[in-house]
Amino acid sequence: MTLSEIATTLDAAAATAKATSQISTTQSFDEDEAYEIQRLSLEKRYARGEKYVGMKLGFTSFAKMEQMGVHDMIWGRLTDAMCYKSGDQLPLAKFIHPRAEPEIAFLIKKDILQEISLEEIPEYILACAPAIEVIDSRYQNFKFSLEDVIADNCSSAAFCIGAWQPLPTSLNDLAISLTFGTQTVQADQSNAILDNPYLSVCNASRLAKKYGEQLLEGQVILAGAATPAEFIPINTKITAKVQTLGSCVLTSV
Ligand code: OOG
Numbered sequence: 299m300t301l302s303e304i305a306t307t308l309d310a311a312a313a314t315a316k317a318t319s320q321i322s323t324t325q326s327f328d329e330d331e332a333y334e335i336q337r338l339s340l341e342k343r344y345a346r347g348e349k350y351v352g353m354k355l356g357f358t359s360f361a362k363m364e365q366m367g368v369h370d371m372i373w374g375r376l377t378d379a380m381c382y383k384s385g386d387q388l389p390l391a392k393f394i395h396p397r398a399e400p401e402i403a404f405l406i407k408k409d410i411l412q413e414i415s416l417e418e419i420p421e422y423i424l425a426c427a428p429a430i431e432v433i434d435s436r437y438q439n440f441k442f443s444l445e446d447v448i449a450d451n452c453s454s455a456a457f458c459i460g461a462w463q464p465l466p467t468s469l470n471d472l473a474i475s476l477t478f479g480t481q482t483v484q485a486d487q488s489n490a491i492l493d494n495p496y497l498s499v500c501n502a503s504r505l506a507k508k509y510g511e512q513l514l515e516g517q518v519i520l521a522g523a524a525t526p527a528e529f530i531p532i533n534t535k536i537t538a539k540v541q542t543l544g545s546c547v548l549t550s551v
Pocket residue numbers: 355356357358359362366399431433434435447452453454521522523527
């Protein structure tokens with residue numbers, strides 16, 4: 299298959315919520331080609347009217363890398379069609395085998411046009427918030443190589459951002475949890491994200507520059523999950539909570 303044909307296959311799998319087979323088992327492609335497939339598949343979404351609204355990072359915690367058997371940070375594109383408000387219902391029929399992750403989101407204050415340092419964050423980032431990311435690999439059994447998952451827009455499927463909060467001096471040592479109903483299904487500290495969640499912003503700026511993607515005022519960055527992801531059961535209230543930042547809720551239907 300050409301890169302464009304792979305992009306079409308992955309886009310169709312996402313649009314119809316039907317899993318497809320892993321690409322790398324029958325065809326080898328490298329990381330740059332994987333990002334090109336991702337770009338081509340997103341072009342199809344934009345052609346249907348979806349708008350790019352920001353970037354997500356993946357595998358920024360060891361817990362996530364270990365869960366999925368990969369070894370490197372990845373990034374994907376978020377569109378307006380993936381965005382849910384806290385309190386919304388999440389219709390599971392739109393997805394193949396969705397999982398939830400507790401995350402931290404950042405709101406961009408000023409266009410980020412080059413790699414930025416930790417010291418520059420207050421100049422470029424307006425606010426942060428607790429978030430839920432819903433990931434839904436388009437591959438059967440959620441099984442993939444690093445290249446496969448990059449091509450598949452890093453499993454991006456939906457996200458929900460809680461109320462924006464002013465940037466604290468530090469985002470370290472905050473408890474992060476994911477709750478289904480009344481049961482806490484995952485919990486860790488914010489340090490699980492790159493030892494400092496603010497480093498996600500620096501890495502997003504580096505990757506945006508490297509791949510020629512935008513990080514503009516009003517767009518968002520998802521830092522990557524602090525814990526492994528959990529399959530979402532039906533009729534369940536999903537809560538992601540970040541100490542001092544508050545929480546964010548979706549209800550699966
Ligand atoms: C890839 C997406 C990883 C994260 O926060 O680490 C991710 C996957 O696990 O399917 O979103």
